[in-house]
Each structure stands twice: as structure tokens, then as C-alpha cells.
Amino acid sequence: MLRSLDIRDMLLIDRLELSFGPGLNVLTGETGAGKSILLDCLGFVLGWRGRADLVRQGAAQGEVTAVFDLPPAHPARAILSEVGIEPEDELILRRINGGDGRKTGYVNDRRVSGEVLRQLSEVLVELHGQHDDRGLLNPRGHRALLDAFGGLDLSPVRQAWAARREARRALAEAEAALARAREEEDFLRHAVRELDDLAPMPGEEAELDTRRRSMQAAERIREDVARALQMLGAEGAEGAMLDANRWLEGAADRAEGRLDEPIQALSRALIELGEAHRGVEDALSAMEFDPAALESAEERLFALRALARKHDVLADDLAGLADELRQRLGRIDAGEASLAALQQAARAADEAYAEAADALSVARAQAAARLDRAVSAELAPLKMERAVFETRLAEAEPGPEGQDAVAFTVATNPGAPSGPLDKIASGGELSRFLLALKVCLARGNDALVLIFDEIDRGVGGATADAVGRRLKRLSEDAQVLVVTHSPQVAALGTNHFRVAKSVEDGMTTSTVAALARDQRVEEIARMLSGDRITEAATEAARVLISG
Template sequence: MLRSLVIRDMLIIDRLDLDFRPGLNVLTGETGAGKSILLDCLGFVMGWRGRAELVRPGAPQGEVTAVFDLPEGHAARAVLAEAGLETGDELILRRVNAADGRKTAWVNDRRTSGEVLRALSDTLVELHGQHDDRGLLNPRGHRQLLDAFAGVDLAPARRAWRARAAARKALAEAETQLAEMQTEEDFLRHAVDELDRLDPKAGEDAALDQRRRMMQAGQRIREDIARAAQALGTEGAEGLMSDAARWLDGAAEKAEGRLDEPIAALGRAITELGEAAQGVGTCLEALSFDPREMEAVEERLFAIRGLARKHAVLADDLGSLADELRSRLAALDGGAENIRALAEAADAASTNYDMVAAAIGAERRTAAKALDAAVSAELVPLKMDRAHFVTDLSEGEEGPEGRDQVAFTVATNPGAPPGPLNRIASGGELSRFLLALKVVLARGGEAVTMIFDEIDRGVGGATADAVGRRLARLAQSAQILVVTHSPQVAARGAHHWRVEKRIGAELTTSIVTPLAPDARVDELARMLSGENVTDAAREAARALLAG
């Protein structure tokens, strides 16, 4: 809800503070008093495109501030969050227009852009009038309005649209991948065959390298180790020590114990010598190899390393590379079958989308007939019973909300073909069409402020009274601002302001005054009788106010 509008130095407004209220707010005044300026100023702070020169002559800058109440869940909160702006129960929009044309905007005291202001305005205000291209006259919003009227559930269509898009994307990606793999089929088959024949294992490179180095070292040291083994053996130290032990054992009995310790030491030495000879023999056995084995080890080691260089991977990664290439080759071999399955899935998703879109289309066509009947019923008291309102449905571009294109059309004369609202209806007729539409489409508890700019243009009497009654009905569940010249409409307002132009010696200004009950009677009387207000006009005004 728009709570207040503060204007400084804009056009012929010097200083103006307006506090609006829920319900039907009416603004009246003579032609040229400045009613349209108020809407220009509101449009300026909302970021709408309007007059180029807005600053009051002689002032360095003009400024407009609008304060809105934001209930929980209001759509403006999402816009603020997306723009990185703080949200609360109050929204303050302020915009300054310098004399040189520069414009600066703030939202809750944070600098922002005109784009953010316009996004907020779409959630805060609806302007209805013959020059309105943002609301009911904009065909781009007609489908959304019809869906809201019918309560169409668009979730199934959105799911079907996403599923179809995903299925088509998967098919396209698979076809592209298959085409790319087909260009490297020869490489894949040769590489997999080469890797399968070699069959490298993780860690094999290091093991082969260690075995190769051992064999190379064995060639150099085996001869010395063999000589050492011979020197330690029975023909060398072991034989001599054994002979010595035998000789000493034979002489020990006659040596009266003097040989016991040497014989024991010799026994220990013989044991140690045996262990040394055994170790040397084990080493000599390990260093024994067939020259053909070394050739085979080197050949496999070089093959593994050559293949790793060829594929620019580590030797230990050749196994995982082989798995990857086999997988790609399997995908290539099974590509046609996979493409066929994905194509079937895409066809099924398209069929499902077609069914959902057709069901929503049928629901919309049924709702369109109900909407046409409801609008036609509203047109009768507005003295447009000969007019024909038609919700036109045609096939449009496919999307997540179906493929229906919706346009509200009218025929003001019997037998004439219907056409777009803003091309067929005259100014007064258009205003009444818009009001009838809004009454039918309005939802209870709307969070937007609706502004009707002289929507009663060209009507009077009973028709103007019907307009006023419908505006009052709308205002029971929403805030309505009406700029009007009709006393029948003004009398239905819950709150009434008079706009006046005051001409001074050097300055012409526009002022807005809230009207007390007596002043309101005088204003309605002026609207009924003109400049000279009579007692009869005041009585007629009181009668209008009494309902």
C-alpha cells in the first residue's frame, strides 16, 4: 500500500506532502490544476518513463519520495533481495532530478538504478487508463491474467517443459559425443589393442627397474663374490679350519686342558664362518640370472615407458587409461543403441509436454468463455451492452507455460470483428472496458496499489455511478487511487483530496488539500454545477454522498 508521497520542486509543485489510506482515494480538481502532475511525480519515483523536464523552474533540483507498506510475502521483497537491498515492513523510494537532467535514486537510503525501481514498481503499482501500456492493455500479460482468473496450475507444464528440454539436451550431447568418437575410432581401437597386449600393471615399472638394476650390478660383482664363496668353502677357510679342529681335538687329551679354550673359540669361528658362507652363497644365487631374462626385463620396461610417453601419462596410469579408452570404445560400439534409447526418451518427453500443454489449453479455452461472460455482464451497467468482449486464444511460441497466445479483444459495434483493446475502443469506451476487466480479474487482498487515471472519461449519470460503484467494490480489498472529474465517482471515495492551482505574483503552484465532510460537499457541488455553487447543487452532492 502507498502510504505517503512527498514532492519537492517538481513542475508547478513547490512542497507537497500526501498521506494516503486504504480503500478508495479520490483526487478531484479543475482541468489543469495539476492532477496529472501527481501521477507524473509518482511515475518518476517509480522509474517510469515520462516528461523530460520535471524540475520546477528556478529550483536546483526536484525530489520525490514514496513510502509503501510491505506485508510479509510481498513480491517486492524478492526484487529487493535479488538487488541486494535490505527488506522490512516499510519501503522508501526516493529519486532526485537535478536541473541538468541527472537522476539519482535510493531505495531505503541505498543508491540504486532506475531498472530496480521499475522492477519494484511492477509489484507495487498498477496504472489503468487510456495511455496505460503496462497493465491490461499489454498483450504480454493477458495469458497470466487469464491463468489467474481460471486458477490454472502451471506446475505440470513447467515440469514437462524442463523434462523435454533435458531429454533433448541429452540426445544432442550424445549425438555430438558419438560423432566426435567416430572421428577417433581408428585411434581408439589401435590404442586399446596395444594396451591390452602389453597389459601394464600398477607398480610394474618400479619393480622392473629394480630387477634390471640388480641384474646389471650382478654382472659386475658376481665374480668377486664367487671367489669369496670359494675361499670360504671346503677348499678354503672352512676346510683348513675343520682340519685344524680335528688336529687339536686329537692332541687335547695330552695337553692337560690347555687346548680347551682354543678349541671352543675355533668352534665358534667355524659356526660364524658357516653362516658367512651361507649368506654369500644366497647372494650368489640371487645374482645368478639368465642373460635372456635381462633382455626380456629391459624390453618390457622400455615398452611400458614408451607407451606412457606416447599417451603423456605416468607409467602407473596406463591401466586407468586403458579402462577409459575401453569405456569410450564401448560407448562408440553401443552408441547407436544409446542414441536410439535417448531419441525414444525425447519423443516420450515431447509427447508428454504436448499432452500437458493441450490440457492447459483446453482449461484456458473454458476459462476464456467464462471470462468473456463475466466481462460482458459487467459491461451492461456501464452502458456498453452492445459491445462484445472476446478472449482470443491462438497457438504461439512453446514455453514452460504452454503454447497458447492470449489476447483480450473487443468489438464495440455488432457484426464488427473484434480487435485489440487499445485500437478498437475510444477513450471513454476503453476506460470502461478496463474497469470491467479489472473488476472481474481482481483478486481479494491484492498487494498492489491500483491507480485509475480519469477512467470515467466521457461518461456521466447512471454510467458514472456504475463506474463509481465498481471502483468502491475493488477498493474493499485493495488500495485504489482515482483521478476523476465525475461527482458520481468522487462520491464513492472513502478519502477525498482536492487539487488546486494557485497563481501568485511570480509563482504558480499546485496544492492538494484533504477534504473534511463539509468541504467535500462543496467540492462535489462544484463538480455538479460549475464555478457558481448553488444550494441545489449542495443538496445533490449530499444525496450522492448518502449513496
């Protein structure tokens, strides 16, 4: 609910503080008094795009503050949370218009953009008038209005659409992946065959390199080791030492013991020489290798390294690469079966969506028929019993909200061509169409403040009374503000405000005053009789107010 509106230095308003109440709030005044200025100022603080020259002449800046009450479940709370503002029970919107044209907006003293104000305005206020293109005259919103009127549950269609979209996404990704895989199928099959032929093993490169180095080293030193073994053997040091030992032992009996120690040392040396001979002999035996084995090890090592360079991986990763390439080939081989399953899933999702969307279309057609009957019932008291209102459904591009386009159309007389509301109906007829439609659509919706700008223009008498009573009915479920020239409408107001204009020292100023009962009688009498208020007009005003 709009609780208050504070305006400073805007257009013809110097300083104005208004407090609104629940129910039907009516604003009256002579033509040109400035009633539309209030709506301009309210639209300004709500971020609506409008006239640029809003600042009062001579003022440095203009400012508008609007205070709304927010019940716990009000949709404005979600918008506030999204922009990082903690929702409270009171919502204060403030917007400043500088003399240089710059505009600054605040929500609960937090600076915000005009876009945030406009988002909030969508869930706070709904304006209806002869030139309204934000609400009922905008065909883009007709489908949502019909769904709300019919109480339709769109969740099955939304869920089916999401499942359909996911199934189609999975199918498209699989088709693209299979197409990419097929482009490299020849390469994959050749690479896998090449890797399978080589059959690389993790750690094999290091093992082959060690063996190769060992055989290469043995090849270089084996000749020297063999020569050394020969020099240590019977034809070398061992033979010479045995001969020396035999000669010394033959001479020892005649040497009077002087050769005993040398002979013992030579015996020990022969033992050590034997151990050295056996060690060198063992080493030489270990160095024996097949030159073909060295050639084979080198060939395999070079083949491993060449294949690793070809695939830009480490040699130890070749085995894993082979497994990966085999998997990719497997996906190609199994791709057709997998693709067929995904295609079947996509067809099933399409069918499920079509079924849910068809059911929603049927429900919409039924709701449209009920809405048409309801609007027709409302048009009769508004002296438009010959007019025909029709909710038209047409096929639209499928989406999460179904496959229907919805448009409200009218024909002012039976047999006359029908068309969009704002193209067929005249000003007064359009106002009554909008009111009848809003009465049918707004029941039970207390989230919005409904504003009607001279929606009763061009009607009077019983028709004006019917307009007023429908506005009164709307105000039972939502706060209603109406700018009116009709005394019948004004008499039904819960709260009555009079807009007046005065000129002082060459400066024109608009003021707004809340009226007490006696003042209401006087104002409605003025609306009935004009400048000269008669006793008859005053009595008629009392009768209208008393109902």
C-alpha cells in the same frame, strides 16, 4: 496501500504532504490545475521513465517520498529480500532529482537503483488510463491475467516442461558424447589391443629396472670374480699353501718345535681360505644369468616406457589407462542401447508435456469464455451493450507456461472487425473497456494500488454513475486512486482531494487539499455547474454524495 505522498520542489509543487486512506480516493480540479503532476511525481518515486524536467523552477533539487503499508504476504517483501533489504511493515520509497538531472533512489534509507524501484512498482501500483501500455493494454501480460482470473494451476505444466527439458538435455549430451566417442573409436580399439598385448602391471617397471641393473652389474664383474676364485683354488693360493704345509710338517721333527706355531697359523689360514673360496664360489654362482633373460628384460622395460610416453602417463598407470579405454569402448558398444532408452524417455516427456499443456489449453479456453461473459455483463451498464469483447487463444511456442498466446480483443459493434483494445476503441470506449475488464480481473487482489487517470473521460450521466460504481466496487478489495472530471464518480469517493492552481509573484503553484463533507459538496457542485455554483447544483451534489 499507499499511505502518504510527500512532494518537495517538483514541477508546480512547492511543498505537499498527502495522506491517503483505504477505499476510493478521488482527485478533482479544474483542467490544468495539476492533477497529472501528482501522477508524474508518484511515477518518479516508483522509478518510472517519464519527463526529465521535474525540478521546480529555481529549486536546487526535487524530492518525492511515498510510504506504503506492506501486509505479511505482500510480493514486495520477496523483492526486498533479493536486494538485501530487510522487509518491514512500512515501505518508504524516496527519490531525489538533482538540478543537473541526476536521480538518486532510496528504499527504507538504503540507496537503490532505478531498476529496483521499478521492480517494486510492478507489485505496488497499477496505472490505468487511455495511454496505459504497462497493464491491460500490453498483450504480453494477457495470458497471466487470464490464468489469474481462471484460478488456473500451472504447476503440472511447469513440472512437465522441466522434466521435458531435462530429458532432452540428457539425450543431447548422450548423443554428443557418443559422437565424440565414435570419432576416436579406431584409436581406442588399437590402443586397447596394444595395451592388452603388453599386459602391463603396476610396479613392473621398477622390478624390471632392478633386474636389468643387477644383470648388467654381474656381467661387468663376473670375470674378475672367476679369476679370483681360480687364484684361491687348488691351482692358486690353496695349492701353494697345502704344499707349504706339507713341506713344513715334513721338516717339523727336525726343527725342534720352531715350526709348530707357523704350522698352526698356516692351518688356520687354510680354514679361512676355504671359507673365502666358498663365499666367492657362491657369489660367482649367484652371478650366473642367461644373456637372453637380460635382453628380454630390457626389451620389455623399453616397451613399457615407450607406451607410457605415447599415452603421456606413468608406466605404472598403463594398466589403469587400459581399463579406462576399455570402458570408453564399452560406452560406444552400449551407446546405441543407452541412446534408445534416452530417446524413449524424451518421447515420454514430450507426451507428458503435451498432455499437461493440452489440458491447460482447455482450461484456458473455458476461463476465456467465462471472462468474455463477465466483461460483456460489465459493458452493458457502461452503455456499451453492443460491443463485443473476446479473449483469443492462439498456438504459441511451447514453454513452462504452456503453448498458448492470449490476447484481449474488442469489436465496438456486432459484425465489425475486432482487434487489440488500443487499436479499435476510441478514447471514451477504451476507458470503459479497461474499467470493465479490470473489474472482472481484480476481484480479491488487494496487493496493488489501482490508479485510474481520467478513465471516465467522455462519459456522463448514467454511464458516469456506472463507472463510479465499478470503481467503488474495485475499492472494496484494493485501494483505488482516480483522477476524475465526473461528479458522479467523485461523489462515490471515500476520500476526496481537490487540486488547485494559483499564481503569486509570477510563480505558478499547484496545491492539493483533502476535503471535508461540506467542501466536497461545494467541489461536486462546481463540477456540476461550472464557475457559478447554483443552489440547484449544491442540492444535486448533496444527493449524489448521499447516494
